Amino acid sequence: MAQEKLDSIKGKDNPIVFGDFLVGYSNTGKTAITVGLNLNYQLKNDLYTFRTSETTSIDKIDWFLFIPISIVSNTTTEYALLYGKRHVEDGLAYHFSGGISYNINEDVNGKIKTKDTFAGFPLEIGMSFFKPRKERFRIFYGLIPVGKPTSFGRSFGFKLYANIAKKSYVGLGLTFGLGWHKIYENEK
Structure with a gap:
C-alpha cells in the first residue's frame, strides 16, 4: 500500500521557456x-514572446584609405x-505569432x-528543431556530454518575420536557441 502511494506521486514537469537569437x-x-x-514562454499551446531586433541597411560608405569617413545608412530598432x-x-x-x-x-x-x-504590427512564422528526449547537455560544439540527462538544450530553426508599420519590412532568418523547448514528462 505504501508502495502504491510512492508510485502515484507525480513529479513536476519542466516549464517551456526559451530564448532565440536571430540572424537574417x-x-x-533595400x-x-x-x-x-x-524570449518565449509557452502555456499549453499559447506562446508569449518579447522580441527585440535591429534591421540595418548601408547605402553608401566613403573611405579614406581603410577608414570610413562618411556613411549613409538606415537602422530600425x-x-x-x-x-x-x-x-x-x-x-x-x-x-505563428502577431502583436x-x-x-x-x-x-x-x-x-x-x-x-x-x-x-507597428510584428508577425512571425517559424520552425525549430531540438532534442526529442532528455539527454546530457553537451559543450564544445556538442562533443563533450556533461551532467545528468536534462530537459535544457539547444535548438536551431528558420523564421519568416515582418513588421507592418510606417517603415515596413519582411525577412527570413536562421534562429539559434537555448532553453526548455518542450515538456519532457518526467523522463529519467
Whole structure:
C-alpha cells in the first residue's frame, strides 16, 4: 500500500521557456541585415514572446584609405510583444505569432542624423528543431556530454518575420536557441 502511494506521486514537469537569437536577410525596400533576440514562454499551446531586433541597411560608405569617413545608412530598432500558437511534435516545433511593436528608425547621412518613432504590427512564422528526449547537455560544439540527462538544450530553426508599420519590412532568418523547448514528462 505504501508502495502504491510512492508510485502515484507525480513529479513536476519542466516549464517551456526559451530564448532565440536571430540572424537574417530583410527587405525594407533595400537590402538589409537583421539581428534579434526573442524570449518565449509557452502555456499549453499559447506562446508569449518579447522580441527585440535591429534591421540595418548601408547605402553608401566613403573611405579614406581603410577608414570610413562618411556613411549613409538606415537602422530600425524594434521592441515587440507577440502572442501566438506553438505546436510541438517530438523534436520539432512550429509557431505563428502577431502583436504590437514600438520602433525607432534612424537615418544617417554623413554627420546628419534623423530619428523618428512609430508603432507597428510584428508577425512571425517559424520552425525549430531540438532534442526529442532528455539527454546530457553537451559543450564544445556538442562533443563533450556533461551532467545528468536534462530537459535544457539547444535548438536551431528558420523564421519568416515582418513588421507592418510606417517603415515596413519582411525577412527570413536562421534562429539559434537555448532553453526548455518542450515538456519532457518526467523522463529519467
